[in-house]
Amino acid sequence: MVTVGLWVLLEAKPGREADVEAFLESGRSLVEDEPDTTAWFAVKLGPSAFAVFDVFTDDSGRQAHLSGKVAEALMARADELFAKPPEIKHVDVIAAKLAS
Numbered sequence: 001m002v003t004v005g006l007w008v009l010l011e012a013k014p015g016r017e018a019d020v021e022a023f024l025e026s027g028r029s030l031v032e033d034e035p036d037t038t039a040w041f042a043v044k045l046g047p048s049a050f051a052v053f054d055v056f057t058d059d060s061g062r063q064a065h066l067s068g069k070v071a072e073a074l075m076a077r078a079d080e081l082f083a084k085p086p087e088i089k090h091v092d093v094i095a096a097k098l099a100s
């Protein structure tokens with residue numbers, strides 16, 4: 001059962017929207033190597049607004065993700081791709097429905 005998650009808001013720099021989409025698409029393969037990441041979603045909220053939502057069974061999984069390859073890649077390209085630093089919010093999952 002998932003209990004915690006991350007909600008990461010991302011605002012693309014003007015003209016870098018397609019690069020952000022490509023970056024997020026490439027992130028999926030990195031997350032597949034994280035056994036404690038139960039679900040991971042990259043979404044587009046608007047023309048230049050994006051978000052990542054992912055969930056974990058516990059805080060140790062969340063912390064492993066925050067120190068993993070996706071987070072490392074995100075921070076390495078933040079100045080290049082984003083109008084402002086990624087806004088990372090720690091969330092508690094109240095209810096979930098996951099396919100088995």
